Amino acid sequence: MPSRPRKIRILGAGPAGLYAAYRLKRLLPSADIVVVEQNPPDVTFGFGVVLSAQGLQFLADDDPELVRAISTGLESWKDIEIRIGGERIRIDGIGFTAIGRVILLRILNEKLREVGLAPAFGKTITDLSDFGDADLIVGADGANSLVRSTHEAAFGAKIERLTNWFAWFGASRPFDALTQTFKMTDNGPFNAHHYRYSPTQSTFLVETTTANFERCGLAKLSVEESRAFCENLFADVLEGAELISNRSIWRQFPKITNARWSYKNMVLVGDALRTAHYSIGSGTRLALEDVQALVNAIASTEGDISAALSLYEAQRKPIVQKLLDAAARSADWYETFDQNMTLPPLEFAHEYISRSGRVDPDRMASASPNFVRRYLEWERARGISRS
Numbered sequence: 504m505p506s507r508p509r510k511i512r513i514l515g516a517g518p519a520g521l522y523a524a525y526r527l528k529r530l531l532p533s534a535d536i537v538v539v540e541q542n543p544p545d546v547t548f549g550f551g552v553v554l555s556a557q558g559l560q561f562l563a564d565d566d567p568e569l570v571r572a573i574s575t576g577l578e579s580w581k582d583i584e585i586r587i588g589g590e591r592i593r594i595d596g597i598g599f600t601a602i603g604r605v606i607l608l609r610i611l612n613e614k615l616r617e618v619g620l621a622p623a624f625g626k627t628i629t630d631l632s633d634f635g636d637a638d639l640i641v642g643a644d645g646a647n648s649l650v651r652s653t654h655e656a657a658f659g660a661k662i663e664r665l666t667n668w669f670a671w672f673g674a675s676r677p678f679d680a681l682t683q684t685f686k687m688t689d690n691g692p693f694n695a696h697h698y699r700y701s702p703t704q705s706t707f708l709v710e711t712t713t714a715n716f717e718r719c720g721l722a723k724l725s726v727e728e729s730r731a732f733c734e735n736l737f738a739d740v741l742e743g744a745e746l747i748s749n750r751s752i753w754r755q756f757p758k759i760t761n762a763r764w765s766y767k768n769m770v771l772v773g774d775a776l777r778t779a780h781y782s783i784g785s786g787t788r789l790a791l792e793d794v795q796a797l798v799n800a801i802a803s804t805e806g807d808i809s810a811a812l813s814l815y816e817a818q819r820k821p822i823v824q825k826l827l828d829a830a831a832r833s834a835d836w837y838e839t840f841d842q843n844m845t846l847p848p849l850e851f852a853h854e855y856i857s858r859s860g861r862v863d864p865d866r867m868a869s870a871s872p873n874f875v876r877r878y879l880e881w882e883r884a885r886g887i888s889r890s
């Protein structure tokens with residue numbers, strides 16, 4: 504019988520890498536496990552992320568304490584608000600929760616400490632030979648994964664950039680709902696996704712089309728100039744609060760897929776494996792679920808790593824596809840969001856909430872009765888009937 508992996512190397516101490524180290528150490532207490540992270544502790548990109556407490560239920564059986572710890576750090580809200588053309592439209596019943604990335608990483612680091620491990624922080628791996636004769640290498644190294652790019656052809660990696668540009672800021676104030684503000688300026692359209700992730704701070708992500716990005720000359724602005732530009736543009740929404748930068752450069756979202764999830768003794772999890780557009784707020788949950796599926800596969804294949812990696816891919820791929828399809832439809836909607844901005848605000852809000860195809864009319868009617876009532880009344884007033 505093949506022996507269980509004794510030497511495991513994990514690249515990246517984001518949510519996927521930290522959780523992988525914790526779960527693998529629990530499964531294989533005598534294994535030599537090292538997690539390497541280029542950043543120092545408490546340094547990360549971005550601000551808060553949407554993370555649904557309900558969506559974390561998949562962890563509850565294996566890790567009730569982890570779910571409890573994360574749940575206490577969550578901010579929650581009940582509605583989505585769409586702001587467009589001077590109107591504010593509430594879509595009730597689409598509540599969600601969010602957490603600061605730093606808080607989430609602290610919680611996961613704490614879990615890791617409980618099993619006697621700590622990441623090797625401040626160390627950048629530039630060549631996988633640094634991992635020598637490891638039995639298993641887990642590529643939890645995010646969207647710019649070295650593990651994936653070193654063996655791009657073997658993984659069948661595909662990376663496409665969406666055309667819109669975005670910059671991920673924080674805001675020094677809370678918002679009481681997940682708010683989507685759409686603004687048409689003389690140059691062109693902008694959108695901000697903003698929601699609180701702590702009682703005093705919010706994520707504030709600004710997005711625009713490529714044509715408008717060029718017209719506004721945003722590529723030529725420094726990070727500080729971009730921050731000031733967006734703060735001024737959304738001054739009415741910020742109401743005196745500041746935008747905060749954290750390496751908040753303009754980027755185009757990378758849509759990453761891999762035809763094969765492992766190669767030899769290397770396996771991909773989280774964003775290294777595939778990205779899901781931020782507009783559906785699921786990337787972190789997917790990363791944790793990948794790890795759970797990988798560890799379960801290792802547990803059930805008696806140490807046969809090759810069989811475990813095949814099982815991981817075979818079982819998880821079909822499960823994740825539905826969500827990825829929804830993420831792709833949502834990303835497509837944002838790519839042309841300006842074309843919908845000429846719609847009356849209520850119709851625009853209806854388009855927005857239907858964009859990923861996950862909310863059908865029945866589900867919308869039961870989840871968001873106030874919004875649906877208002878929308879149907881508006882349709883009737885315009886002589887539109889639904890038979």
Ligand SMILES: Cc1cc2nc3c(=O)[nH]c(=O)nc-3n(C[C@H](O)[C@H](O)[C@H](O)COP(=O)(O)OP(=O)(O)OC[C@H]3O[C@@H](n4cnc5c(N)ncnc54)[C@H](O)[C@@H]3O)c2cc1C
Pocket residue numbers: 514515516517518519520539540541542549551552553554626627628629643644645646647648649671708772773774775781783784785786787788790
């Ligand atoms: C704008 C934006 C908004 C988002 N909003 C949400 C949201 O609301 N909800 C949600 O769930 N998800 C969201 N996401 C996605 C989420 O951030 C990712 O899905 C999640 O972070 C994936 O975790 P990960 O551990 O796979 O990768 P990462 O979090 O990227 O972690 C990878 C780690 O590997 C380290 N690393 C990389 N290369 C090396 C190297 N060579 N040597 C050493 N260390 C290395 C990096 O420093 C990093 O710490 C968003 C993403 C973006 C871009």
